[in-house]
Amino acid sequence: QQQVKQSPQSLIVQKGGIPIINCAYENTAFDYFPWYQQFPGKGPALLIAIRPDVSEKKEGRFTISFNKSAKQFSLHIMDSQPGDSATYFCAASTHTDKLIFGTGTRLQVFP
Amino acid sequence: GAVVSQHPSRVICKSGTSVKIECRSLDFQATTMFWYRQFPKQSLMLMATSNEGSKATYEQGVEKDKFLINHASLTLSTLTVTSAHPEDSSFYICSANSGGGEQYFGPGTRLTVT
Numbered sequence: 586q587q588q589v590k591q592s593p594q595s596l597i598v599q600k601g602g603i604p605i606i607n608c609a610y611e612n613t614a615f616d617y618f619p620w621y622q623q624f625p626g627k628g629p630a631l632l633i634a635i636r637p638d639v640s641e642k643k644e645g646r647f648t649i650s651f652n653k654s655a656k657q658f659s660l661h662i663m664d665s666q667p668g669d670s671a672t673y674f675c676a677a678s679t680h681t682d683k684l685i686f687g688t689g690t691r692l693q694v695f696p
Numbered sequence: 697g698a699v700v701s702q703h704p705s706r707v708i709c710k711s712g713t714s715v716k717i718e719c720r721s722l723d724f725q726a727t728t729m730f731w732y733r734q735f736p737k738q739s740l741m742l743m744a745t746s747n748e749g750s751k752a753t754y755e756q757g758v759e760k761d762k763f764l765i766n767h768a769s770l771t772l773s774t775l776t777v778t779s780a781h782p783e784d785s786s787f788y789i790c791s792a793n794s795g796g797g798e799q800y801f802g803p804g805t806r807l808t809v810t
Contacts, residue, residue, distance in 0.1 A: 617797060628702075628789045628801040629740070674739060683730060684791075684799055686739045 587612060589677050591687025598665055599695055606690045607659045608675035615677040619684070620649065620660045623672045632673075633660075665694045698724045698794045702802035709780055709809055717775045717805045719790030725770035726792035730799070731763070734787045746773045780809045 590609045598604045608618075616637055621629035635642045635649045635658065642649045646663040662669055670693050676684040699722040709715050719729060727748050732740040744754045744765050752765035762784075764776040773792075777784055785808050791801040 619798070621801070626787075626804070626806070628700075628791075628804045631798060631800060634798065678799075683742055683745055688739050691737075 587685055589675060589685050589687045591675050591690060593690060594688070595691040595693075597693045597695065600666060602665050602694070604662050604665055604669075604692055604694075605659055606673055606675070606692075607657065608677075608687050609655075609657045610677050610685075611656065612677070612679075612685075613656070614679050615685075617678045618649070618651065618658050619676050620647070621674045621676065623674065623689075629674060662692075665692075667694050667696055670694050698722075698792070698798070698800045700790065700792050700800050700802040702790055702805050704805060705803060706806045707808070709807070711781055711809055712779055714776055714778045715780055715807060717777075717788055717790075717807075719773045719775070719792070719802050721771045721792040721800075724792075724794050726773075726794070727770060728793045729767060729773040730791045730793075731765060731773070731775050732789045732791065734789060734804075736787075740789065743775075777807065780807070782809045785809045 596604050619634035620632045622632045623629040633644045633647045635651050637653050648661040651658045673690045675687040678684045701720045703718045729746045731743045734740050743758045744752045746752045746765045746767040748767045754760045767773040787804050789804040791799045
């Protein structure tokens, strides 16, 4: 019940495309859902996060869609660029508690 | 966003020696810090939760006598890998909770045990 399932494992898009990464959870006590971006050899960087009281949040080219009833949330990257090539992790937690991470999605954006 | 630093960024040590990794929150106070381990092309594995002024809480399967954690102040937590062996070679990453509940990660420490 503590798991966060993430898909796809890898994703290849052309520049300008809109990659979508999906995550699903079981624990209804989760109330904080962040997305992290990680480049090779670096620590994860917080991209954007959402709480269950809203269904969508947008920051720049990154959008989280949240479906509370389906217990799913997704990350959309608008107008993707080669510099967006990285591994993306979704996560979930009960506010200040430890994060439960998804397995990661390796995104490659080709010019 | 909030900044978390780690030192050293890379360390190579001989088998049987101990290594200390420092994690600092630079512009905020963190009552809770976390230590993760990450193998190549895998997700982050939580090792322990570190609370300032109290003993760390270790995840199942993590040896607390091997991975010593100290959270001496609201801005500093340390991880000491004792009697390191080649299988301890990994990427170790710390994170800290900001006041708003967001968790910010350090840049990671690459440990190689020869």
